Amino acid sequence: MTFQEENPSGISKADIIVGIPSYNEAGGIAHTTEQAALGLKENFSQMASVIINCDNTSTDGTGQAFMNAESHGIPKISIATPRGIRGKGNNLKNLFRKVLDMDAKAAIVVEANLRSISPVWIRNLGEPLFKDFAFVSPLYVRHKYDGTITNNIAYPLSRCLYGRRVRQPIGGDCGLSSQMAGIFLKSPLWDEDVSQFGIDIWMSTLAVNEGLPVCQAFLGKPKISTTKPKDPALDMGPMFRHMVVTLFNLMNAFTNKWTTTKWSKPTAIFGVGISDVEAPPALKVSKDRLYMKFREGFNTHWDVYRTLFSSENLQKIREIASLDLDHFEMPVPVWARILFDCAIGYRRKILDRSRLLEVLIPLHYGMTLSFVNKTEGMSHHQAEEFLEDLCLVFEQSKPYLIYRWDQ
Numbered sequence: 370m371t372f373q374e375e376n377p378s379g380i381s382k383a384d385i386i387v388g389i390p391s392y393n394e395a396g397g398i399a400h401t402t403e404q405a406a407l408g409l410k411e412n413f414s415q416m417a418s419v420i421i422n423c424d425n426t427s428t429d430g431t432g433q434a435f436m437n438a439e440s441h442g443i444p445k446i447s448i449a450t451p452r453g454i455r456g457k458g459n460n461l462k463n464l465f466r467k468v469l470d471m472d473a474k475a476a477i478v479v480e481a482n483l484r485s486i487s488p489v490w491i492r493n494l495g496e497p498l499f500k501d502f503a504f505v506s507p508l509y510v511r512h513k514y515d516g517t518i519t520n521n522i523a524y525p526l527s528r529c530l531y532g533r534r535v536r537q538p539i540g541g542d543c544g545l546s547s548q549m550a551g552i553f554l555k556s557p558l559w560d561e562d563v564s565q566f567g568i569d570i571w572m573s574t575l576a577v578n579e580g581l582p583v584c585q586a587f588l589g590k591p592k593i594s595t596t597k598p599k600d601p602a603l604d605m606g607p608m609f610r611h612m613v614v615t616l617f618n619l620m621n622a623f624t625n626k627w628t629t630t631k632w633s634k635p636t637a638i639f640g641v642g643i644s645d646v647e648a649p650p651a652l653k654v655s656k657d658r659l660y661m662k663f664r665e666g667f668n669t670h671w672d673v674y675r676t677l678f679s680s681e682n683l684q685k686i687r688e689i690a691s692l693d694l695d696h697f698e699m700p701v702p703v704w705a706r707i708l709f710d711c712a713i714g715y716r717r718k719i720l721d722r723s724r725l726l727e728v729l730i731p732l733h734y735g736m737t738l739s740f741v742n743k744t745e746g747m748s749h750h751q752a753e754e755f756l757e758d759l760c761l762v763f764e765q766s767k768p769y770l771i772y773r774w775d776q
Contacts, residue, residue, distance in 0.1 A: 371451065372463045373426075375436065378444040384416035385409065385495060386468060386476040389435070390460035392425040394481035397595040399438035401483050406440040408491020421467055422481075423460035424449040431481070458568035462559075468550040475499065476550060479542045485593040485647075493586035493640035494544040504576035505544030506535045508585040508638060509592045512649040513744055513752035517601040517737045518609055520756055523570055526616065526708055529763035530627040531577045534636050535585060538573035539612055544586065545572070552579055558622055560615075566608040567615030574619045578626055587640040591649035601737050602658035609733075610726050617715040628771050632764055649749075659738040660694045666731020673728050677714045679773075682706050689735065699732075699739040701762040707732055709770040716774070 387405040391398055402420060409418040422435040426449045435447055448467065450459050461478065468476045475498035477491055497505050516537075523539045545553075556575060563571045576583050620627065667690045674683060685703045692698065711729050714720055720728070744752045 372448045373451070375432070375447040377436075380419050380444045380446060381471065382417060383419040383471045383473045384475070385413050385418045386464070386471065386473045387418070387420045387491065388423055388461070388464040388467075388476055388478050389420065389481050390423045390457050390464070390478065391427060391431050391435075391481035392455060392457075392460075393427045393429045393431060394595075395427065395429040395431045395434040397482035397484070398422065398431055398435050401479055401481055401486055402435055402438035402440060402445070404483075404486045404488060405477075405479060405491055406443040408488035408495075409443050410441050411488050412492040413495065419444050419446055419471070421446045421448060421464060423464045425455045425460060426450060426452045456565040456568075458564035458566075458571070461568055461572075462554070462564070465550040465554045468545075468547055469554065472547075474547055475544065476547075477542075477544045480594070482595040483542075483592070484595055485590040487590060489640075490542070490586075490588050493588060494542065497584050497586065497639045498544050498546050501582055502544075502584045503546045503549045503579075503581035504572070504583045505639070506573060506583065506585045506636075507537050507540040507542045507592075508587045509537060509540065510589070510647065510649055510749070511591055512652040513747070513749055514601055514652050514654050514737075514741060515649065517733075517740070518612060520740065521704070521733055521736050522708065523612060523616065524756075525705070525760045525763040527570070527574060527577075528633045528760050529705075529767055530620065530630070531574065531623070532627075532630040532633045533577045533583065534633050534760075535573055535577065535583065537585075539569040540592075541569055542588075542592075543569075543572065545576075546581075549576060549579075549581065558619065560618065562611045562614045562618070566611035570612050571615050571619065574616070574623070578623050584637040584639050587638055589640070590647050593650060600653055600655055600658075602655040602662065602734065605730050605733075609730065610723075613726060613729065614722065617712050620712055621716055624774070628774070631767075633760070654741055656694060656738060656741060659734045659741070660697060663731050663735035663738060664690065666728070666734070670728045670731065673720065673724070677719060677725070677728065678707065678710045682710060686732075694738075695742070697735070697738050697742055699736050701759050702766055704732075704736045704739075705763045705766040706769055709766070709773070712770070713773055
């Protein structure tokens with residue numbers, strides 16, 4: 370895939386690149402660009418640096434807003450996919466190409482709509498790349514009910530499978546070495562879901578499985594974008610589908626690795642101890658809507674459940690569905706086996722894959738409600754400890770997955 374390029378400074382080489390993927394982010398990209406420029410100037414002044422906007426040919430003037438943004442002397446390049454080609458993954462694939470073409474040593478990816486980004490983000494995502502780390506995953510302070518797809522699926526399942534505790538495997542921001550960019554470009558595992566929102570779990574999973582050094586960067590401030598925090602009871606967007614499909618596809622690709630991985634180990638954290646730590650913004654959760662969506666899914670998909678889930682899981686789901694809202698609880702071992710059964714069903718093509726995702730979404734709402742009921746009175750730190758215990762249950766339940774995987 371070719372891309373259109375605007376390079377007014379004629380930059381052909383750089384040591385470090387900040388890439389900003391975007392589509393119709395004219396309202397937020399200038400702030401992200403300026404903070405990225407300050408981060409480069411304050412922390413990497415001895416290196417040749419450039420900021421690249423990787424766009425999907427936005428229709429709202431994003432490219433112009435980027436080129437007009439204050440960059441404190443740091444040169445800028447704008448590249449765009451051909452008209453009609455969308456997807457964050459496609460934008461990042463173009464960035465990987467630029468990293469290699471410009472012979473850069475490192476690249477940092479930050480999203481275009483960030484309100485909370487500061488120069489510290491650039492430092493903490495970038496410095497480990499010059500200390501032999503190949504991939505840097507972000508570590509944010511988040512509200513306990515923000516990122517339910519991460520908390521319910523991406524983190525516990527990827528940790529259980531591949532044995533690395535990477536807390537935000539679909540965080541959206543990251544750092545990568547030129548070696549990692551080359552691996553991403555050459556991977557045969559690229560598909561349409563990866564070219565969209567599947568890219569984040571794809572990068573995290575490949576980085577862990579390549580055996581190169583991986584760390585996390587603590588960013589201090591919570592991740593706040595130009596869009597309001599989303600009630601987890603609202604409808605799932607395309608990100609859910611792209612992420613889950615990519616995660617399940619990678620389970621097939623890396624079967625030999627995860628079936629021989631027994632327990633997880635911590636992943637190094639860079640930037641712990643920085644003083645600029647803020648509490649995340651409030652987030653309202655509609656428990657009534659979560660309960661309603663779980664119940665609707667149970668009533669609609671029961672016949673499909675009988676095809677997809679083990680008899681033990683079926684009985685547990687039936688018992689859970691009999692609970693009222695205030696006493697609603699989905700035991701973590703049951704949720705782990707539900708996800709395992711869905712991954713197995715996806716592998717065996719028991720259902721049309723889009724139908725399988727329709728079945729999973731209401732159960733995800735149920736798990737979210739269960740998590741809310743369990744942690745309502747907990748502090749952020751206590752909720753994190755609860756989530757760590759949840760992940761341990763996934764690891765303890767893994768023999769069930771391995772036993773059924775090739776049955």
